[in-house]
Amino acid sequence: DTAVSQTPKYLVTQMGNDKSIKCEQNLGHDTMYWYKQDSKKFLKIMFSYNNKELIINETVPNRFSPKSPDKAHLNLHINSLELGDSAVYFCASSQTQGGKTQYFGPGTRLLVL
Amino acid sequence: AQSVTQPDIHITVSEGASLELRCNYSYGATPYLFWYVQSPGQGLQLLLKYFSGDTLVQGIKGFEAEFKRSQSSFNLRKPSVHWSDAAEYFCAVRNQAGTALIFGKGTTLSVSS
Numbered sequence A: 001d002t003a004v005s006q007t008p009k010y011l012v013t014q015m016g017n018d019k020s021i022k023c024e025q026n027l028g029h030d031t032m033y034w035y036k037q038d039s040k041k042f043l044k045i046m047f048s049y050n051n052k053e054l055i056i057n058e059t060v061p062n063r064f065s066p067k068s069p070d071k072a073h074l075n076l077h078i079n080s081l082e083l084g085d086s087a088v089y090f091c092a093s094s095q096t097q098g099g100k101t102q103y104f105g106p107g108t109r110l111l112v113l
Numbered sequence B: 001a002q003s004v005t006q007p008d009i010h011i012t013v014s015e016g017a018s019l020e021l022r023c024n025y026s027y028g029a030t031p032y033l034f035w036y037v038q039s040p041g042q043g044l045q046l047l048l049k050y051f052s053g054d055t056l057v058q059g060i061k062g063f064e065a066e067f068k069r070s071q072s073s074f075n076l077r078k079p080s081v082h083w084s085d086a087a088e089y090f091c092a093v094r095n096q097a098g099t100a101l102i103f104g105k106g107t108t109l110s111v112s113s
Helices: none
Strands: A004-007 A010-013 A019-025 A031-037 A043-050 A053-057 A064-070 A073-078 A087-094 A108-112 B003-005 B010-014 B019-021 B024-026 B033-038 B044-050 B056-058 B064-068 B073-078 B087-094 B101-103 B107-112
Touching: A004 A087, A010 A019, A019 A031, A019 A087, A019 A108, A031 A073, A043 A064, A043 A073, A043 B101, A073 A087, B003 B087, B003 B101, B010 B019, B019 B107, B024 B073, B033 B064, B033 B073, B044 B056, B044 B064, B044 B073, B073 B087
Parallel strands: A010 A108, B010 B107
Antiparallel strands: A004 A019, A019 A073, A031 A043, A031 A087, A043 A053, A064 A073, A087 A108, B003 B024, B019 B073, B033 B044, B033 B087, B056 B064, B064 B073, B087 B101, B087 B107
């Protein structure tokens, strides 16, 4: 049973397209996150949601919009994709907002051509 | 600002040899520290964590790490490396607000036979 799952695993698309990445956790956690891993493998927080409420919104372009339909799901929608959006996007969850341990999904590898 | 430094970008170790990956952090209070491993094309797996108490913590896959406050370090060790340990290793600290992880830039471990 996968604790944190993401779909799709790979996503190849053209510049200017709009795409979504889905994340689901079956751990019963309240808090979910999106991290971006760039081409140099550097990981950085993008968003954090606690019980469907936005907690963190780092300096991410407005083209990125997270949506949490319920506390088990956190989706990431990206408008007008750019070459620089190519990266691996990781979803994670923790038990609570201040939860000490974050559990990561397998990642979604996005390539924008 | 909080930060995590992994001084070694790439390390090569012979199979069966011991391993130490370095991690230094900057944080005012007692940090919550983590080591994650990312195998090629895979997600992030939690190896071990330190919150408080015994400064030597044991993790999965035979890894351990030692928290040294005086040196602001949390180095990862393994007494005997296996070829399957070849991966990217990330040290992370929870941010002061408790809302996200701050990652180091990672250390790539290669294992030679």
